[in-house]
Amino acid sequence: MTHFTDIDDLTSDELADVLTRAEDLKERLRHGTAHPELAGDSMAMIFEKPSTRTRISFETGMTHLGGHALFLGPNDIQLGHGEPIRDTARVLSRYVDVVMARMFDHSDVTELAEYASIPVVNGLTDDAHPCQTLADLLTIRELTGGFDASVAWVGDGNNVCRSLIKGAAMTDLDLTVATPDGYGPGRDVLDRAGDLGGSPTLTDDPDAAIADADIVYTDVWVSMGQEDEREQKLAAFEGFQITPERLGDRPLMHCLPAHRGEEVTDAALESDNAVVWQQAENRLHAQKGLLAGLV
Numbered sequence: 001m002t003h004f005t006d007i008d009d010l011t012s013d014e015l016a017d018v019l020t021r022a023e024d025l026k027e028r029l030r031h032g033t034a035h036p037e038l039a040g041d042s043m044a045m046i047f048e049k050p051s052t053r054t055r056i057s058f059e060t061g062m063t064h065l066g067g068h069a070l071f072l073g074p075n076d077i078q079l080g081h082g083e084p085i086r087d088t089a090r091v092l093s094r095y096v097d098v099v100m101a102r103m104f105d106h107s108d109v110t111e112l113a114e115y116a117s118i119p120v121v122n123g124l125t126d127d128a129h130p131c132q133t134l135a136d137l138l139t140i141r142e143l144t145g146g147f148d149a150s151v152a153w154v155g156d157g158n159n160v161c162r163s164l165i166k167g168a169a170m171t172d173l174d175l176t177v178a179t180p181d182g183y184g185p186g187r188d189v190l191d192r193a194g195d196l197g198g199s200p201t202l203t204d205d206p207d208a209a210i211a212d213a214d215i216v217y218t219d220v221w222v223s224m225g226q227e228d229e230r231e232q233k234l235a236a237f238e239g240f241q242i243t244p245e246r247l248g249d250r251p252l253m254h255c256l257p258a259h260r261g262e263e264v265t266d267a268a269l270e271s272d273n274a275v276v277w278q279q280a281e282n283r284l285h286a287q288k289g290l291l292a293g294l295v
């Protein structure tokens with residue numbers, strides 16, 4: 001593993017190692033045992049889009065590991081003012097030990113990785129959110145004891161869904177993806193899932209997807225950067241909202257932030273079925289497991 005631009009930059013064995021390390025680090029944190037695996041190391045965090053969980057979990061995680069993280073927003077570095085990605089990659093490589101980047105275009109993160117001589121971690125692009133998938137897999141394992149479970153994805157087939165599809169293929173998790181017509185995950189990711197030994201069931205019927213599922217997962221209908229498509233997307237996703245009635249007694253996952261009243265009702269998110277806070281916490285542990293192996 002050199003970079004983490006998507007979940008399948010890891011082999012299945014490496015993914016298992018990251019999750020095991022994450023569980024171990026979670027236990028050590030719970031018991032107050034120091035774990036300065038990255039003492040003296042620095043991480044640059046490039047953000048083209050806003051973030052609560054990604055920023056705070058990475059920054060705090062580096063502190064737990066004995067390292068240091070630098071927040072670099074759009075107006076903080078020359079990248080936001082025209083300095084090329086390749087130059088940024090080469091300069092950062094001379095200062096820090098790892099770069100985490102949240103960018104619009106996935107190709108911008110892969111270009112960073114191409115020119116960096118240090119590991120590059122994808123903190124979300126329009127096409128992928130592999131750090132979320134790590135936390136999701138950790139959460140599913142905590143909930144069910146393994147990956148012998150079925151998950152119904154109900155919502156947009158973009159970044160979070162796409163990385164989950166690959167992660168499910170790598171862990172033999174049974175995944176059904178319900179999206180409105182035209183908002184599916186894309187042929188490329190389905191082909192890649194096939195190469196990884198799995199393939200999600202696709203449908204445009206949320207209730208059919210949920211019927212046999214152990215766990216339900218949703219995400220916002222209007223992702224960061226899609227604000228201009230808002231009206232069109234709200235119309236396309238009508239009928240896909242997760243309500244307590246639809247959820248039944250299944251756990252509800254959501255990467256957050258949630259848009260209550262759109263993809264999920266307030267009652268569903270506030271119910272005891274929602275495991276979203278555990279899922280958000282697991283971003284911290286999962287990413288520490290990743291960084292401790294990568295840096």
Ligand code: CP
Pocket residue numbers: 050051052053054055124132255256257
């Ligand atoms: N789930 C997630 O990535 O949240 P943030 O946008 O707050 O980082």
Ligand code: NVA
Pocket residue numbers: 124158159160219220222223224255256257
């Ligand atoms: N699909 C959402 C995920 C946020 C973590 C977005 O891209 O805005």
